[in-house]
Amino acid sequence: MPATAAVAPPPTAPEQLASRLSSGDSDESLLPTLREIKNQIIGNRTKKLLYLRLRAVPKIVALLSSSSSPSPVIVQAAAAVGSFACGVEEGVRAVLDAGAVPHLTVLLSHPDAKVVDSAARSLRIIFQSKLAPKYDFLLEENKTFLLSLLNSTNENITELAASIVAHSCEKPTEQTSLCDAGVVQKLVSLLGGSSNQRDTSLDAISAIVKNNPEVATKFVSISNGKAFISLMGLMQDRYPRTRLLACVCLISIEQAFPVYFQEMQIKTKLILILLDLIEEAGRVGDEAPFVLKGLIGESEELHRQALSVTAAERLCGYLRKGKAVLEARRLDGILLVLAELGSKLEQSRAQLIELQVPSLIIDLLKHDCAQVRVAACHVIKNISRSLKHLCAGRFGSESIVMPLVQLLCDSSTSVQTAALDAICNVAVNLTTKKSALLQSGGVSILCQLARSMHSEVQLKSVRALRNLMFLLDRKDKDLILTELTVSTLTILISDPDPLVQEQALALAGNFVDGSGVSAKFIFSEDISIIDAVSRQLKGECSPGMCIQGMFFLANMAAENELQKDAVMDCILPTSLDLSISHPNFFLVTFLQSKERLLRLSTLWCLINLVNPDQRNSFRVSALQGAGIISQLKTMVNDPCLDCKLRGFKLQLHHGIKMPPSKHQIEKTYLS
Amino acid sequence: MPVRVVETTSPSHSSGQDLSSAQPSPPSCSLLCAGRSFCGTQNVSSLQKDEAWKVNVRIQGCDIEHGFLCGTMEALNVPLADTPVVTFWEGEIVDAKNHTFFTGKWEATPEDDIRHWSKFPSFTPLLSQIEDDGGKSLDLSNYPYIFMRWKEQYFVNVGADCGLTIAGFYYVCFSCTDGSISGFYYDPNSSPFQKLELKCMNAKPGGFSFSSYELV
Numbered sequence: 012m013p014a015t016a017a018v019a020p021p022p023t024a025p026e027q028l029a030s031r032l033s034s035g036d037s038d039e040s041l042l043p044t045l046r047e048i049k050n051q052i053i054g055n056r057t058k059k060l061l062y063l064r065l066r067a068v069p070k071i072v073a074l075l076s077s078s079s080s081p082s083p084v085i086v087q088a089a090a091a092v093g094s095f096a097c098g099v100e101e102g103v104r105a106v107l108d109a110g111a112v113p114h115l116t117v118l119l120s121h122p123d124a125k126v127v128d129s130a131a132r133s134l135r136i137i138f139q140s141k142l143a144p145k146y147d148f149l150l151e152e153n154k155t156f157l158l159s160l161l162n163s164t165n166e167n168i169t170e171l172a173a174s175i176v177a178h179s180c181e182k183p184t185e186q187t188s189l190c191d192a193g194v195v196q197k198l199v200s201l202l203g204g205s206s207n208q209r210d211t212s213l214d215a216i217s218a219i220v221k222n223n224p225e226v227a228t229k230f231v232s233i234s235n236g237k238a239f240i241s242l243m244g245l246m247q248d249r250y251p252r253t254r255l256l257a258c259v260c261l262i263s264i265e266q267a268f269p270v271y272f273q274e275m276q277i278k279t280k281l282i283l284i285l286l287d288l289i290e291e292a293g294r295v296g297d298e299a300p301f302v303l304k305g306l307i308g309e310s311e312e313l314h315r316q317a318l319s320v321t322a323a324e325r326l327c328g329y330l331r332k333g334k335a336v337l338e339a340r341r342l343d344g345i346l347l348v349l350a351e352l353g354s355k356l357e358q359s360r361a362q363l364i365e366l367q368v369p370s371l372i373i374d375l376l377k378h379d380c381a382q383v384r385v386a387a388c389h390v391i392k393n394i395s396r397s398l399k400h401l402c403a404g405r406f407g408s409e410s411i412v413m414p415l416v417q418l419l420c421d422s423s424t425s426v427q428t429a430a431l432d433a434i435c436n437v438a439v440n441l442t443t444k445k446s447a448l449l450q451s452g453g454v455s456i457l458c459q460l461a462r463s464m465h466s467e468v469q470l471k472s473v474r475a476l477r478n479l480m481f482l483l484d485r486k487d488k489d490l491i492l493t494e495l496t497v498s499t500l501t502i503l504i505s506d507p508d509p510l511v512q513e514q515a516l517a518l519a520g521n522f523v524d525g526s527g528v529s530a531k532f533i534f535s536e537d538i539s540i541i542d543a544v545s546r547q548l549k550g551e552c553s554p555g556m557c558i559q560g561m562f563f564l565a566n567m568a569a570e571n572e573l574q575k576d577a578v579m580d581c582i583l584p585t586s587l588d589l590s591i592s593h594p595n596f597f598l599v600t601f602l603q604s605k606e607r608l609l610r611l612s613t614l615w616c617l618i619n620l621v622n623p624d625q626r627n628s629f630r631v632s633a634l635q636g637a638g639i640i641s642q643l644k645t646m647v648n649d650p651c652l653d654c655k656l657r658g659f660k661l662q663l664h665h666g667i668k669m670p671p672s673k674h675q676i677e678k679t680y681l682s
Numbered sequence: 683m684p685v686r687v688v689e690t691t692s693p694s695h696s697s698g699q700d701l702s703s704a705q706p707s708p709p710s711c712s713l714l715c716a717g718r719s720f721c722g723t724q725n726v727s728s729l730q731k732d733e734a735w736k737v738n739v740r741i742q743g744c745d746i747e748h749g750f751l752c753g754t755m756e757a758l759n760v761p762l763a764d765t766p767v768v769t770f771w772e773g774e775i776v777d778a779k780n781h782t783f784f785t786g787k788w789e790a791t792p793e794d795d796i797r798h799w800s801k802f803p804s805f806t807p808l809l810s811q812i813e814d815d816g817g818k819s820l821d822l823s824n825y826p827y828i829f830m831r832w833k834e835q836y837f838v839n840v841g842a843d844c845g846l847t848i849a850g851f852y853y854v855c856f857s858c859t860d861g862s863i864s865g866f867y868y869d870p871n872s873s874p875f876q877k878l879e880l881k882c883m884n885a886k887p888g889g890f891s892f893s894s895y896e897l898v
Contacts, residue, residue: 474896571888652823
């Protein structure tokens with residue numbers, strides 16, 4: 012007949028269990044306590060943290076080294092230590108601080124096999140953490156210890172050995188040393204072992220061959236290539252984790268020894284397997300996209316190959332099916348692969364746009380996880396490198412612009428900078444209207460960020476404003492500069508960071524491009540953009556800054572008499588007695604520069620100053636008197652055709668020398 | 683100025699390329715850049731009548747490295763239209779790397795290509811070097827003319843049923859010296875050799891000005 016089911020006793024309170032550990036006993040009376048602690052903490056982060064606060068770990072670790080601890084106690088204590096270290100960083104730290112590693116290492120030689128197994132399993136868990144100590148394999152004793160572990164018949168110990176290699180082997184000298192000691196062959200032999208042995212061995216082989224062509228070459232030669240063939244076979248293993256680790260291993264070999272992988276077939280197979288693995292549950296599916304990104308890297312060839320096997324469609328398919336439910340890590344990985352695919356090739360970007368990727372990922376710009384928001388910005392940034400689609404206004408809509416603008420105020424700086432990069436490209440929007448960005452409140456935020464103390468944020472904001480200013484209507488240009496203020500612009504032009512100076516100068520140049528520049532922005536009583544530019548050009552400035560500065564002056568000189576005169580004041584020395592080698596007389600230096608654009612921008616400035624349609628004879632005389640016009644004679648030998656032609660134009664207008672006819676130029680080219 | 687497009691990824695090489703031989707620089711000119719405007723006429727004469735439309739062209743984007751540019755073309759006093767007709771076009775720059783003198787599409791055969799390019803006096807010295815392969819080994823970086831093809835993609839301000847056609851494309855020759863443009867429209871179904879002639883315009887009263895952007 013039915014009877015009342017036995018009721019399990021309620022769990023003992025952690026405080027009670029922890030206090031029992033303090034009893035000073037190390038005999039078997041502690042076994043129930045240890046078992047119960049271990050059972051409570053397995054898979055339970057909260058309980059682990061609680062026991063850490065109760066300082067249980069040092070007491071348990073002490074049992075490992077106590078000579079009076081019987082084997083069953085040591086087994087449970089080791090298992091508990093391993094459990095504390097599993098998946099909880101604070102637990103790993105506590106275990107390491109309590110000195111568990113050396114005690115567990117000693118236990119690997121214990122006469123009781125169960126103790127050895129328990130110690131080995133716990134050590135393996137510890138060595139999965141980045142916090143675990145690293146073995147220096149250049150020390151002979153460590154290498155000897157490792158080899159003794161690899162030679163063991165105990166599966167847990169050989170797995171531990173492989174884990175230690177995977178965790179610790181980093182330097183090329185260590186890789187070579189382990190390879191020379193025969194460690195790679197031993198690891199290869201584990202590929203035929205149990206699933207765990209295979210996985211840890213694959214991890215270890217990846218660590219040893221990574222970026223080491225010499226070791227990679229030796230690996231592919233093992234057993235006349237049979238080891239490599241085994242590895243290839245593991246790509247088809249029934250366990251997803253093994254397939255993933257096999258891919259990682261092959262990619263490490265490919266990157267160290269690319270000649271061996273010239274056949275596209277293997278790389279295509281890797282791409283397809285990794286695309287499949289993205290659908291797997293758990294960590295395998297989360298990590299697969301990162302491995303895929305590592306594979307295709309910056310290789311245009313692999314980008315093309317990935318596209319040809321419908322990688323973009325599949326990745327978009329994953330997003331369409333499950334972006335609301337996918338783990339943040341996996342979303343991050345998928346987005347980074349899409350961003351990578353859009354980074355180089357126009358055909359890739361075109362395909363991603365056709366697949367509606369921008370619309371697909373817009374809501375991911377609001378994802379809870381900052382990394383996902385960053386990755387989504389990267390996708391937009393890379394796809395919007397497409398000039399064709401920028402011209403077609405594909406990225407100027409409110410639906411894309413608004414979320415990006417909101418990210419400019421994100422609490423995470425890395426999100427802000429990623430959003431700034433995306434806006435920087437989107438702001439170019441080569442249609443005549445940039446209304447979404449102008450009306451979104453983005454201008455105000457960009458101007459604030461241009462004053463940021465964070466150097467990267469500041470630089471990217473100024474660059475974004477520069478791009479926004481590109482070919483904008485005069486009315487909108489004036490609005491932006493009113494918001495930014497002339498004062499801030501002059502400060503930016505004089506910023507200590509040369510990169511900021513260059514962007515600010517380009518921003519100023521874009522502002523004065525086009526007609527109708529209001530004098531109120533250029534000339535004021537206290538602050539003058541042209542004075543700031545002039546100071547930079549006369550100082551020690553980089554070629555990039557000088558180029559932008561000269562284009563600013565060229566644009567000014569194309570406006571009206573007042574601005575032309577201002578440019579003349581800027582470029583000519585204050586006294587005609589100054590020689591042309593005076594540091595203030597930068598124009599001649601620029602005309603002689605190795606930088607093509609600097610020569611060109613200087614020539615255009617001069618062309619605009621002495622435009623023959625304008626009243627300019629006094630300017631011509633001043634430039635001639637300062638010896639500038641005569642410098643133009645050297646332009647006949649300029650290696651840049653554009654510079655040569657502008658030099659000819661100047662000389663033609665001012666009777667220095669008749670330029671060669673078009674026929675002569677062609678004859679020169681053809682000879 | 684040539685628009686400076688700076689990308690943060692480092693340039694990569696396609697497999698199989700001989701890295702020891704440097705690629706010639708693409709042809710470029712500071713008068714052919716985004717923002718630059720041109721105006722002139724397109725001769726649309728037929729056997730029945732003489733006719734010319736006023737045309738304004740604006741370059742909107744220019745990627746010299748990839749031999750791509752694009753812009754708008756506005757045709758005024760078009761008989762069939764109440765307003766100026768604006769189209770968006772994309773262009774290919776003949777640079778031997780991205781594009782050769784041979785079109786390879788748009789119903790233009792190599793013979794059509796040579797026939798049209800030969801209408802430009804500046805092309806004549808190059809003819810012997812392009813007959814075999816369209817000029818794949820030509821270095822045009824120091825030639826004072828830039829050759830392009832412009833293909834209109836769509837109407838911007840009128841419907842496709844406006845009675846006008848954009849089925850063909852232009853063979854274009856740009857003079858680096860003064861920024862002037864000549865072109866010939868090619869469309870097997872339209873009057874042959876309709877000529878486009880444009881001059882480069884100053885945006886400002888006192889000369890040429892320049893704008894730039896930087897993609898990341």
